[in-house]
Amino acid sequence: MPDTLQHPTVIVPDSSQEGMVGPVVSVDTMKMVKAEKTIVGVEENLAAYNAKTDNTLSASIFVMVVVALLALSASWGFIQRQTRNFFYRENEHTTNVPDSNKEIRSQIVLVAFAAFIFSVMYFAYFVHVNDVYDMAMSKNLLMLVYIGIFVLYILIKGGLYQFVNWVFFHGKEIEQWNKSQLYITTMEGLLMAPIALLFIYGKLPLTTTLICVGIVIILCKLCTFYKCYLIFFRRFAAFLQIFLYFCALELIPLAALVGILEVYNGNSIINF
Numbered sequence: 001m002p003d004t005l006q007h008p009t010v011i012v013p014d015s016s017q018e019g020m021v022g023p024v025v026s027v028d029t030m031k032m033v034k035a036e037k038t039i040v041g042v043e044e045n046l047a048a049y050n051a052k053t054d055n056t057l058s059a060s061i062f063v064m065v066v067v068a069l070l071a072l073s074a075s076w077g078f079i080q081r082q083t084r085n086f087f088y089r090e091n092e093h094t095t096n097v098p099d100s101n102k103e104i105r106s107q108i109v110l111v112a113f114a115a116f117i118f119s120v121m122y123f124a125y126f127v128h129v130n131d132v133y134d135m136a137m138s139k140n141l142l143m144l145v146y147i148g149i150f151v152l153y154i155l156i157k158g159g160l161y162q163f164v165n166w167v168f169f170h171g172k173e174i175e176q177w178n179k180s181q182l183y184i185t186t187m188e189g190l191l192m193a194p195i196a197l198l199f200i201y202g203k204l205p206l207t208t209t210l211i212c213v214g215i216v217i218i219l220c221k222l223c224t225f226y227k228c229y230l231i232f233f234r235r236f237a238a239f240l241q242i243f244l245y246f247c248a249l250e251l252i253p254l255a256a257l258v259g260i261l262e263v264y265n266g267n268s269i270i271n272f
Contacts, residue, residue: 114189
């Protein structure tokens, strides 16, 4: 049988020159070209990164939640005392139950957990808004950078408080303030944790998440302002000084944190 019957061909006319016949292209070659185009099209259709399916992030959250529960159990007495006496100013002659070193260490662990939760929340918000595509190394590095930023924010803010309080106030007042700050930061992290988990794994809408986060932040800032007035400025009735103190040491660092995150996010979007 002739070979022409085994390999059918298609004659493609050359549109550039009338009357001329183009090269002979086999049907098998055309099928291979179509298959290659299909494969290339599939490879270019990348799925956006989803924090819910990130095994590394999920394992980190699980470990940190377990550590936070253990620390919460170890410092439960400290939290009970701070909650019971939060709206009262301690008298200088009042004898209080001393806080053990184990409770203070556990509170520091809970503050670290709060920084981790803030980082996870902001990381999930960033990838949700910007549709970041899956890059194994970049997303882990981005998460570590966020953790570092929030840890530095807490340390710098705490250092500024320590310096200003050391200049203007007494030792017992500073001790009360430090314990109240540990308590407020711990409560802020614990309140943020279920919001972060619902946003990542429970499909909580972004608008609802932002409203809940805003409520928690405003509530914690109001508690900080009240505790600042109760410990340092109640006997002086210095309302202007308390506003200056609160804005300089609480609101300005928060605004700086937001600015740093926005600048870094702009660079991250370009890199991604």
